[in-house]
Amino acid sequence: MYYAIILIIVFIGLALESSLLLSLCGILSLPMLVYSFYQSNRLFKGMGLAFFTWWSGVITVQHDFFQITAIVFKFNACCICSHRTAHASSNNPLLPQRERLAFYTCNPYSKRKRALLTTYGFVPFMNFSILPLLQNTLNDHLSELPIKTRNRIISKSTLRAYALALVWMPMEIMVVTAIGLTGESYFSLLPYLLLLSVTMTIIELIRPRVLKGTSLNHINTYTSEHGRSKGSLITAVVVFLLLVTLIGEWLQLSFLLTVILLIPLFSFTWTLLFGQVKPFIENGKKALKQQLSMGIHPFLVLFMSLGWFTGILNQTELLTIVQEPLRAFEEHPFVLLLLIPLSFYSLALIGIHPIASMVLVHEIVAPILQPDMPIELTIMYIVSALATFTMSPYGIVVTMTARHTNQNPYRIMLTNLPFALLFAVIAVGLLILIA
Secondary structure: OHHHHHHHHHHHHHHHOOHHHHHHHHHHHHHHHHHHHHHOOHHHHHHHHHHHHHHHHHHHHHOOHHHHHHHHHHHHHHHHHHHHHHHHHHOOOOOOOOOOEEEOOOOHHHHHHHHHHHHHHHHHHHHHHHHHHHHHHHHHHOOOOOHHHHHHHHHHHHHHHHHHHHOOOOOOHHHHHHHHHHOOOHHHHHHHHHHHHHHHHHHHHOOOOOOOOOOOOOEEEOOOOOOOOHHHHHHHHHHHHHHHHHHHHHHOOOHHHHHHHHHHHHHHHHHHHOOOHHHHHHHHHHHHHHHHHHHOHHHHHHHHHHHHHHHHHOOOOHHHHHHHHHHHHOOOHHHHHHHHHHHHHHHHHOOOOHHHHHHHHHHHHHHHHOOOOHHHHHHHHHHHHHHHHHHOOOOHHHHHHHHHHOOOHHHHHHHHHHHHHHHHHHHHHHHHHHO
């Protein structure tokens, strides 16, 4: 209830553009921070302490407390809403619980392609929830292959397709956050994001065969019993995009805030049309209770400490010192664009969340690149953040895959790091050609 009250107040503050209400929310969020800190794991505790302690001496001298709490709570609100956004699609009762995973080929190479395409096809509608089903199915039915080969197929096909499918999805929090930072229109980015997604998918499909000559039995499992047609799901995505655009223009809301506000209402309305309101409410309550009890606390610590850190960083000379050597590349901006994913990947290796990486990198490179290359900058944020889903050893997607396949997360990182690097190079290359 305490979370809900603060969330309502911050929405009112944003709608009225009231700094007083946002400052009040910042003060009220401090008890949440203390409680969430004790509920978080050691990784997020460490990051939170690092962000807070590095600048605790500076804030007491240079800044007004109410100003800082307002800055902090913007990240706090983003954290709460993004978690609700992320789980809205994964708990939608319209989505079938068991989908058809048909692998009729005897060739493992073709099976990897089918797994990649199957993942790509369902991720826009089922998001994270499709991965365990796909990975467990592949793990069961690739048992005739050596363990290393089987794990490599699963790690490559499912994780890479997952990242590629989310690149252009307006409900994906990485896309929403990048747009929120740069202020670009989603529809101005959509053609580039689709081109990148399709290009990388084709590259993955035509890669040289590394498993030639191995045979498997025909497989046909998990027939669909109660799933809605793909046509209705595609219609839902299209209608959602139109509503985001129209409502955002009508109410003059940012893309981020429009998506956050619209997803619960849209999901409820869509389930109402299909007569699935009761299971939707039950699943929604269960998911929200689970997130409020445990899942949201690490992100509260991360984003509140990150808000503190970036708010102070903007007022110090350190930011200027870091930016100074980068300005040498102002005449070669694509070098800076290539440095963005390298920064994301480096931070991911030590457990930094991609949204935190995005905010930190934005503080440094935005003054240099955003005036002339806002679209390119936004695209590189999205590509870099989603590529970390395939290779971050501390990320939830990689750790879940490691658990399902009984392998070390760092092995998955090594398997997919070439893909992440290639994704970045292809993105920069396409932006150069388009420019």
